[in-house]
Amino acid sequence: MGKKSQYSIEIKMKACKDYEKGKGSFQSIAEEIGVNWTTLREWYFKYREHGVNAFDTTKRNNSYTKEFKLEVIEEYITNKGSYIDLAAKHNIDKRVVRSWVNKWYNDIEIKDYMPKGDVYTMKSRKTTFEERLEIVKWVIENDMSYKDAAYRYAITYALVYKWTRAYIDKGDDALRYQKRGPKPKSEVDESDLTEVELLKLELEREKSLRKRREFELEVLKKKEELERKLRSQK
Known part of the structure; x- marks a missing residue:
């Protein structure tokens, strides 16, 4: 079942009808109900084509x-x-x-x-760091399509989402399973480290951050190239 909208059919219909009757612009009506004006514009275009059926939440x-x-x-x-x-x-x-x-x-x-619903309920399986990294990169390169990735790699939706968000927030290291025992370096009390150890830790962090930034730049370049292609087709 799809995610439930926070805006009821009644609210969407009223907003569309208000715009249709000239009671405000997309911007002003959107501000009244607390939604982005581009979202309201999408609602209206669908309403114009399909009427109230455009907001039927029973079909998912x-x-x-x-x-x-x-x-x-x-x-x-x-x-x-x-x-x-x-x-x-x-x-x-x-x-x-x-x-x-x-x-x-x-x-x-x-x-x-x-x-199918099994991506939400299928059993978890063991994965390597390399596989988790591959899955996350595939998600990012394919418009954050968590569900498609779940089917493609036979892994639960929840794990795909969790790994992707962790990678975006913290980089490669977030995808490594931590073994029980001493705390990882990211959790070490830096006040206990010597100057040399602290310098090494900072260098490791910078290296991880640089790798993540380089990958994000690759994705951005790929998207910009696609946008140029799309514009040239128009």
């Missing part, structure tokens, strides 16, 4: 065939609509449309999507 985890995904991708690359236009037309999240287009431009195979 829809199946998307490969053919359907390719049709949506073709609509985008042939300038038949923006991400938000196509999301409204097909009543799906614009981030989903963007992820399909990104995969197509990066020559990642487009597959049928038949959701």
Whole structure:
């Protein structure tokens, strides 16, 4: 089941109708209900296409065939609509449309999507540091797609999410399982260290931080290159 929205159907409908009746701009109405104006714009575009059905929260985890995904991708690359236009037309999240287009431009195979619940309940399994790092990098390079990574690597959704957030916050070392015994260096009382030991610790931290920054820069460059490709297609 999908995450429950904090905004009810009634709130979304009223906001859309208020905009339709000229009672305010996206910005002013959005500020009244405490939502980003771009989110309100998405609501309105979907409401304009589907009416109240656009906000039906009973339908979750829809199946998307490969053919359907390719049709949506073709609509985008042939300038038949923006991400938000196509999301409204097909009543799906614009981030989903963007992820399909990104995969197509990066020559990642487009597959049928038949959701299952087992990624949330499957049993955990042992993994190596190298495998955890590979999974996290795949998630980051594929638009933070935790669920797809869970299926791809047969690991629970919760672990994929936990590892990814830990890596983003603390770097490679966060993915290493700590053995019982002496505290890791990150937890050592620095006041007990000699000047040389403290210098070594700082160098290790800088090295880990630099590696993480280099990887993040790689991801950023890849995304910028993709955005340039998308702009050149328009």
